[in-house]
Structure formats: C-alpha cells, structure tokens
Amino acid sequence: MISQLSLKIGGQQGEGVESTDKIFSTALNRLGYYLYGYRHFSSRIKGGHTNNKIRISVKPIRAISDDLDILVAFDQETIDLNVHELRPGGVVVADAKFNPTLPEGIDARLFPVPITKIAEDLGTSLFKNMAASGAAWALLGLSLDVFNKAVEEEFGRKGPAVVEKNVEAVRQGAKHLLELAGGPLKEFELLPADGKQKLFMIGNDAIGLGAIAAGARFMAAYPITPASEIMEYLIKRLPKFGGTVIQTEDEIAAVTMALGANYGGVRSFTASAGPGLSLMMEAIGLSGMTETPLVIVNTQRGGPSTGLPTKQEQSDINQMIYGTHGEIPKVVIAPSTIEECFYDMVEAFNIAEVYQCPVIVVTDLQLSLGKQSAEPLDLSRVKIDRGALVTEVPPQEEGKLFKRYEFTESGISPRVLPGVKNGIHHVTGVEHDQEGRPSENPVNRKKMMDKRLKKLQNLRITNPIHVDAPNESPDILVIGMGSTGGTIDEARRRLAEEGITTNHITVRQIAPFPADLLIPHLQQAKKVLVIENNATGQLANQIKLHTGIHDKIQSFLKYDGNPFLPSHIYEACKGLN
Incomplete structure (x- = not known):
C-alpha cells in the first residue's frame, strides 16, 4: 500500500471534468486524506482541453506532484498532452469510445473502459463522468460506500431516480475497470487516512x-x-x-x-x-x-x-x-x-x-x-478593531468643523461616521486642511503628506515573513511568495538528501516592505534564490531595493502560465553558480 498518489482527469471543457473531480475529491476528503489540486482550464465557456490534477496523501501536502500515477481521459487529446507526466508503470483509464492509444515509448497500462456506453445505457451521456469516477476509485482499493454517499449529496436535490442512476454508473465503471485489470492493483491501494475532519476549499x-x-x-x-x-x-x-x-x-x-x-x-x-x-x-x-x-x-x-x-x-x-x-x-x-x-x-x-x-x-x-x-x-483568533472611530463628538466652536484630518503624532486622525452629532467635515479628493476644506497652502500640503505617509512606518502584519531557518549559514536561502511555499519545501527535502543546506522565507508583507526582518537572513546565506511567476523578478527587485543586498541574489522565474513543480526548484538550486 502507498502513502500518496497523483491523479489527473482530463477532457474537453464542459464535458464534466470539473464535477468528476469535485465528487471524487469530496469522497477522499470525507475519509480524511490530505488533498492538493490544480485546475488547468481554457479561457472559454465550452471546448478546449481542461484537466484537474489532484494529489492524495496521508500526510499534509502543499504542492503539485512532479509526476502522475493515474490519468483518466475522456478523449485522445488528454492522453497526448498529459501522458508524459505518468511515472513508469502508471495507468491510463480512457473512454473506449474514441479507441484510445498510448504514444510509443510510454511505460504505462491502458484500460479502455466503455465510459460513454455505460452512461448512454443508463439514459444519457451525462452519466459518463460518474462512470469514469467509479473506474478511477476502484484503482485505489477503497470502498464505494463513501463515494456513493458523496454522489447522493451532490445529486439528491434532483431526486432519487437521478441519484440511483449516478450510483449505478459509478458501480459499473468500477466493475469494468476491475475486470480489465484482473482485480485490484495493489500498487495503487492507499493506506488508510487518519479520518480527521479537514476543510477542503479553494x-x-x-x-x-x-x-x-x-x-x-x-x-x-x-x-x-x-x-x-x-x-x-x-x-x-x-x-x-x-x-x-x-x-x-x-x-x-x-x-x-x-x-x-x-x-x-x-x-x-x-x-x-x-x-x-x-x-x-x-x-x-x-x-x-x-x-x-x-x-x-x-x-x-x-x-x-x-x-x-x-x-x-x-x-x-x-x-x-x-x-x-x-x-x-x-x-x-x-x-x-x-x-x-x-x-x-x-x-x-x-x-x-x-x-x-x-x-x-x-x-x-x-x-x-x-x-x-x-x-x-x-x-477565537478573529478580533475586530475599528481603530480611531469616534462615536461622540463635543460641540465645535462657531464656524469650525470636526477635524477629521487632524495632525497627530501617529499620523492617524480621528474618524467619524456620517450622522454623528457635531462630526460634520468636508471630504474631497483635492488636498485639504484638518477640517477637510480644500487647501493649496504649501505648508499645509507638506504637513498633510507627512501625516499620511508616516502612518505605516512601524506596521507589521501577523507573520510578515514566514521563516524556516534550521541552518546558521545555509548554502541557499530560497525566497518566494503566495502559492510557491509548499513547492519550495518539497524541493528542499530532496536537496537535503544530497547534503545541500537550505533555509526558506515566504514574504507575506509586500508593502510596506519588511526589509529589517529579511536582512539578517540574507547576510547569513551563501546564496539567495528568489522564486516567482513573472518575467522581470519583481519580488527580487523589491528585496534588492529595500535591503541594498544585490550580489548574492539570483532569480528563478517562470512565466509560461504553469505553476512551479518541486523538480523545477530542485534543478534551479542545483544549477546556482
């Protein structure tokens, strides 16, 4: 039995790929597996290749896998575009309707399941996504009970007859796959999950x-x-x-x-x-x-x-x-x-x-x-802070308004909501005085600019940078932002096996930039590699601009529309000069 595997479902957009993945993943989540998905789709409503790749594990994961164990294909294009990801000995489950073939040199097993025929025999081709799901589910060696429960919840509002036909499509898909394979494939059977409740969302x-x-x-x-x-x-x-x-x-x-x-x-x-x-x-x-x-x-x-x-x-x-x-x-x-x-x-x-x-x-x-x-x-971590919101305002001197933009030491002025007695003030997009009245006075202009700009001088959000720094002087400090964190960590584990020491920082506060927190880590590292999905190294340039450190920083950029894989970052780290 295995602790994780990766599965991809592909076909034409509008063909049911998304709903197939949804029910499949929901059922796995109910069992307590950790899941991480990536959706590849075209910028049109219907037509064009689309696929959903889902990684399944008994341990926490935060990255797409480099390879693929199972490919479920609704058309030949899905095989042609994605079969190169299959690991040796992988499996392709394909709709027998289009007479699927594997390219030469691919070490994989092809199981042509009559997905469309199963669906049409049940009354409509719309059931083919459930037939495909049943076939894929059978490979994992898991009971259909949980899967059928997810089907019931998804289609229950359409009535028992629809639910029954979807469940039957799942059953038949699983039956045909097991007949073609000669029984369950032990190398794809997943270890039991921990069964603990987890959220599963985008x-x-x-x-x-x-x-x-x-x-x-x-x-x-x-x-x-x-x-x-x-x-x-x-x-x-x-x-x-x-x-x-x-x-x-x-x-x-x-x-x-x-x-x-x-x-x-x-x-x-x-x-x-x-x-x-x-x-x-x-x-x-x-x-x-x-x-x-x-x-x-x-x-x-x-x-x-x-x-x-x-x-x-x-x-x-x-x-x-x-x-x-x-x-x-x-x-x-x-x-x-x-x-x-x-x-x-x-x-x-x-x-x-x-x-x-x-x-x-x-x-x-x-x-x-x-x-x-x-x-x-x-x-319990949710706390509401409305800042310098004033609910009671004392009477103002005759001819004076509430000083909504009052000069203060912190730069933060008292704020009042419309309707609060004595809180009347001007609001305008032109430069203004403390009461909000338009003003082009140069002294006032400078004071107002200074007031506004100093408000954020000491701002630090919760965890402005995530730091994983087990090494005092690492060979490489890898820096990223957004969704790259888990991918970087997977690459680091492989690098550690080869004796290459790495630390990792995810920058979370982009502006104002937390340079003082980054500088010590930059100074300690022998080399710095900034990972980002753009062509000009925008995050790396912010680091250089605010820290003044340039010589040891290199960029690894990817801007072809696809996310990083762990192997990409591993190879980039290995190739640092």
Missing part, C-alpha cells in the same frame, strides 16, 4: 468566509477570472448575515461603491484581477487621500492586457505598489495558504480601519482556485 472561498468573519457586510464586484468565485460564494452566504453583494457594470463602479460604503461605516470590499485592478487605481488614490478604509482582493493571473486569464502568474507586484499616481500609504498582504486567506482577510479589514488606508490582499491563480485541504479554522 482560496477564494476562504477569502469570502474571512470577509464574513471580519464583519464585512457589503461586496461590490464585476466578474473576472480568477476572482469571480469570491463574489459567487458571498452571493449565496452574505445575505444570511444581513449583507449584500452587488454585481456592478465595471470595476470602477465596484471599487467606488466599496469606498462609499466604507465611508458610511459598513465594512466593504471588492475583488478582481490585474485588469480590474488597473481600472481601480484612481479610486485607490481617493482612498489614500481621503483616508477612507478600503480592502481590495487581487487574484493574480497572466498578463498584460487580457493575457492568460486562466493561468498562473505573480506579475502584479509593481502594479500594486506603484500603480496609483502620487504617494499614499498602502498595504499589500500576500497569504500563502488556505488558512491565511481566511485570517488575512480579517487582518486586512482591521488594518484598513486602524490606519485608514487601502489594503490589497493578493493571491495568485493557484492559491485562488486550487482546491486543497486545510485545518479547521480557529474563530
């Missing part, structure tokens, strides 16, 4: 849940890949908490609606990707100038322009830091796990209100859409 769901826990009750957004699931998640759930989601006509409307709602006192946010964030820049500047809290989620994807809307990239770093014209205080937080997507949303709302500034929570496509196991969330 990062976008965790972000939506985190927003609810943080007290957000309004979201305005325009659909865009890979952020749309945040809005879809909250459309179903936010009304249960007295909240509202509005799908706007564009991202400009979305961000200004969120800004206005925050000004009114309702914790609000928007979510988008690079193209949408470009449209939000003027409103982000308005947030900074008016010192109005604003939370934005940026789910990075391939750019520029429309770019690769359904592919992995981390190329918005410069945009988030420097995109707005002029200079404002701005915070950029990069979660690296499902759990951090939840907790960081809570912290983002607190920071936005405490420091009265825009906060961007940045993920990447893999973290946003890759479904994976997560530990149960600790709601």
Whole structure:
C-alpha cells in the first residue's frame, strides 16, 4: 500500500471534468486524506482541453506532484498532452469510445473502459463522468460506500431516480475497470487516512468566509477570472448575515461603491484581477487621500492586457505598489495558504480601519482556485478593531468643523461616521486642511503628506515573513511568495538528501516592505534564490531595493502560465553558480 498518489482527469471543457473531480475529491476528503489540486482550464465557456490534477496523501501536502500515477481521459487529446507526466508503470483509464492509444515509448497500462456506453445505457451521456469516477476509485482499493454517499449529496436535490442512476454508473465503471485489470492493483491501494475532519476549499472561498468573519457586510464586484468565485460564494452566504453583494457594470463602479460604503461605516470590499485592478487605481488614490478604509482582493493571473486569464502568474507586484499616481500609504498582504486567506482577510479589514488606508490582499491563480485541504479554522483568533472611530463628538466652536484630518503624532486622525452629532467635515479628493476644506497652502500640503505617509512606518502584519531557518549559514536561502511555499519545501527535502543546506522565507508583507526582518537572513546565506511567476523578478527587485543586498541574489522565474513543480526548484538550486 502507498502513502500518496497523483491523479489527473482530463477532457474537453464542459464535458464534466470539473464535477468528476469535485465528487471524487469530496469522497477522499470525507475519509480524511490530505488533498492538493490544480485546475488547468481554457479561457472559454465550452471546448478546449481542461484537466484537474489532484494529489492524495496521508500526510499534509502543499504542492503539485512532479509526476502522475493515474490519468483518466475522456478523449485522445488528454492522453497526448498529459501522458508524459505518468511515472513508469502508471495507468491510463480512457473512454473506449474514441479507441484510445498510448504514444510509443510510454511505460504505462491502458484500460479502455466503455465510459460513454455505460452512461448512454443508463439514459444519457451525462452519466459518463460518474462512470469514469467509479473506474478511477476502484484503482485505489477503497470502498464505494463513501463515494456513493458523496454522489447522493451532490445529486439528491434532483431526486432519487437521478441519484440511483449516478450510483449505478459509478458501480459499473468500477466493475469494468476491475475486470480489465484482473482485480485490484495493489500498487495503487492507499493506506488508510487518519479520518480527521479537514476543510477542503479553494482560496477564494476562504477569502469570502474571512470577509464574513471580519464583519464585512457589503461586496461590490464585476466578474473576472480568477476572482469571480469570491463574489459567487458571498452571493449565496452574505445575505444570511444581513449583507449584500452587488454585481456592478465595471470595476470602477465596484471599487467606488466599496469606498462609499466604507465611508458610511459598513465594512466593504471588492475583488478582481490585474485588469480590474488597473481600472481601480484612481479610486485607490481617493482612498489614500481621503483616508477612507478600503480592502481590495487581487487574484493574480497572466498578463498584460487580457493575457492568460486562466493561468498562473505573480506579475502584479509593481502594479500594486506603484500603480496609483502620487504617494499614499498602502498595504499589500500576500497569504500563502488556505488558512491565511481566511485570517488575512480579517487582518486586512482591521488594518484598513486602524490606519485608514487601502489594503490589497493578493493571491495568485493557484492559491485562488486550487482546491486543497486545510485545518479547521480557529474563530477565537478573529478580533475586530475599528481603530480611531469616534462615536461622540463635543460641540465645535462657531464656524469650525470636526477635524477629521487632524495632525497627530501617529499620523492617524480621528474618524467619524456620517450622522454623528457635531462630526460634520468636508471630504474631497483635492488636498485639504484638518477640517477637510480644500487647501493649496504649501505648508499645509507638506504637513498633510507627512501625516499620511508616516502612518505605516512601524506596521507589521501577523507573520510578515514566514521563516524556516534550521541552518546558521545555509548554502541557499530560497525566497518566494503566495502559492510557491509548499513547492519550495518539497524541493528542499530532496536537496537535503544530497547534503545541500537550505533555509526558506515566504514574504507575506509586500508593502510596506519588511526589509529589517529579511536582512539578517540574507547576510547569513551563501546564496539567495528568489522564486516567482513573472518575467522581470519583481519580488527580487523589491528585496534588492529595500535591503541594498544585490550580489548574492539570483532569480528563478517562470512565466509560461504553469505553476512551479518541486523538480523545477530542485534543478534551479542545483544549477546556482
């Protein structure tokens, strides 16, 4: 029996690949296995090759595997595009309808299961995803009972007849596979899982849940890949908490609606990707100038322009830091796990209100859409901090207004919500005095700029950098952000077996950049390798800019639309000069 394996299901988009993977993974999660998935899909509604790769383990995992044990193919294209990933002795389960063949030189076993025929005999080809799932499930040596329970929950709303036919498709798929294979394949039988309850979600769901826990009750957004699931998640759930989601006509409307709602006192946010964030820049500047809290989620994807809307990239770093014209205080937080997507949303709302500034929570496509196991969330860690919010204002002198932008030692001024007695003040996007009245006075301008910019001088989010530094003077310090953390750690384990010592840092606070925390680790390492999904080394350049250390830093960049695999990082570390 084995402790882990990797399985991929592929076919044409709209053919049921996603639902096949969903039920298959849900059943494994119920048994207590750790899962990590990656979804490859085209930027169209129907047609084009798509596949879901799922890694299954009895131990925690946070990376896609280098190779593949089982490939489930609905068409020949899936075999042709993915069979090279199969390890020697791997298995291809394919629909017999298209007369599947393996390319020459591939060491794998092909099992042509009559997937479409099973489905059509049951009344419709729609059942073929369940027939394929049953065949794949049989390879793992697991009981069909748990799988059938997941099927019942998925299709129960459609009535018992539909459930029964789906269960029968699963049974027949498993039966045909076992007949072709001559019984269970022992080398694919999984060890029992621990049976413990685990969350199984994508990062976008965790972000939506985190927003609810943080007290957000309004979201305005325009659909865009890979952020749309945040809005879809909250459309179903936010009304249960007295909240509202509005799908706007564009991202400009979305961000200004969120800004206005925050000004009114309702914790609000928007979510988008690079193209949408470009449209939000003027409103982000308005947030900074008016010192109005604003939370934005940026789910990075391939750019520029429309770019690769359904592919992995981390190329918005410069945009988030420097995109707005002029200079404002701005915070950029990069979660690296499902759990951090939840907790960081809570912290983002607190920071936005405490420091009265825009906060961007940045993920990447893999973290946003890759479904994976997560530990149960600790709601006792959720604390709400609304900062310098004033609820009672003493009467003002005649002719004077509330000093909403009062000069203070910390740079943080008292904030009042509309309707509070004696709290009347001006709000404008032009430079202003302490009461908000427009002012072009040069002395006032400098004082206001200094006031705003010094607010974040000492800001440190929770765990601004994750540090795994067991070695005092490592051969290599590997630095990354976002979804690369687990992949880096897998490569490090292989390097350790060869006597190469490594430390690892995941940068979570992108702005203001925590240079003082990084410098000691940079100084101790013999070499530094920065891993990032872009073409220009944006994270590496931030490190160089803020630390002044250049000579030992090298970049390993990947910008072909695919995420890093452990072998990629292993080879890059081995090849350092």
